[in-house]
Amino acid sequence: MKRTGQKVVAGTEAPGTSQTSKKQKTSICGSGFGESDPCTSMDWGSLPHHVILRVFQFLTLVDRARASSVCRRWNEVFHIPDLWRRFEFELSQPATSYLKSTHPDLIQQIIKRHADHLQYVSFKVDSSTESAEAACDILSQLVNCSIKTLGLISTAKPSFMNVSKAHFASALTVVFVNSKSLSSIKIDDTPLDDPSLKVLVANNSDTLKLLKMSSCPHVSPAGILCVADQCHGLKELALNYYILSDELLLALSSEKHVDLEHLRIDVVSENPGQVQFHTIKKQSWDALVKHSPKVNIVMYFFLYEDEFDAFFREETPVTHLYFGRAVSKAMLGRIGMNCPRLIELVVCANGLQPLDDELIQIAERCKNLTAMGLGECEVTCRGFIEFVKMCGGRLTQLSIMEEVLIPDSDYSLDRLHLEVSKHLGRMWFPDMMPTW
Secondary structure (H helix, E strand, O other), rough: OOOEOOOEEEEOOOOOOOOOHHHHHOOOOOOOOOHHEEEEEOOOHHOHHHHHHHHOOOOOHHHHHOOOOOHHHHHHHOOOOHHHHHEEEOOOOOOOOOOOOOOOOHHHHHHHOOOOOOEEEEEEEEOOHHHHHHHHHHHHHHHHOOOOOOEEEOOOOOOOHOOHHHHHHHHHHHHHHHHHOOOOEEOOOOOOOHHHHHHHHHHHHHOOEEEEOOOOOOOOHHHHHHHHOOOOOOEEEEEEHOOHHHHHHHHOOOOOOOOOEEEEEEEEEOOOOOOOOOOOOOOHHHHHHHHOOEEEEEEEEEEHHHHHHOOOOOOOOOOEEEEEEEEEEEHHHHHHHOOOOEEEEEEEOOOOOOHHHHHHHHHHOOOOOOOEEEOOOEEEEEHHHHHHHHHHHOOEEEEEEEEEEEEEOOHHHHHHHHHHHHHOOOOOOOEOOOOO
């Protein structure tokens, strides 16, 4: 090898090189011991395709693109369809966002050469309308796609909601019509509407298994009912409470439908007192659980205290409950009485009245409870220990803020953690900050 300044020229002899050293090949391990070196000489360009492909699968897209310039063979591997099955488009406006963005040239290359290879696709956009519109523009060009999973993710505020319904629906229609094998769709906080759902069902009813569409205000109860009536393989569904109905639960409980595994329901109110929440009949819940006995029913509540009247008046088969705003003692009492399937309960705030009786009732009646989180609440140390004692080792997750616990004549905070640890069968301390 000859060195001239900073230029390296391969294949020439350096001055004074012996005949013996000529016959030696440079090992890929960088050793100069010739035949005694266990590593064999290797021409990187002659590596088998499957080996290069395996290496590329561990590289980021940027590093993969750089590696593709090593030689023609590596560049060929760079375009193998297997490397383009899964792709996340990141779209942001440099002037207003710290997020990195997929280079426009790469986007065009993907559309031109790999659109028909894409199967697992997601779009991550910042808070700008321009980025959401750019995502719709890309979707509109995937005319030869065979996508199996699609996710639209807003990293800050829901920027897709600022895209016109016509533009959004047109982009989704291209994917829904051409894919015909969609199994998973996550399109929360978007202007999805009933006509778009009908197109989805008409072309993907046999394959759809997961649909997450919380905060899609243009979807009606009739629209989601159309999905449940025809997509009999649906196993996971996430939606807002306002489109949940007795008819929907009964449709999910029909003999044609497979067992539902996960149902997430977001119960949200932005303006206190302006939303009247309907009640779901106990018979409808019972039908769903009878049909799908292992279903997880997850409910997220973001309501004000005076808006809970419609909930948990009768037995409700909810398994996971999260309260993002204050919830009253009376509401927690109803949960203890009417939620026997409860597995996890998180209360971010309650008030200044101790929750001893409510927690003890929950421990007594909710025999499946394994996780509990309490934030801005109050419970006496004595009441808390009684709750833990009744639950015992089945409490695999117990996240309680230290300021929640009120010392009493029986227990100090120091003694409390020892007593709780004894009943749990493991070391436990209260949290200094929320972990949920």
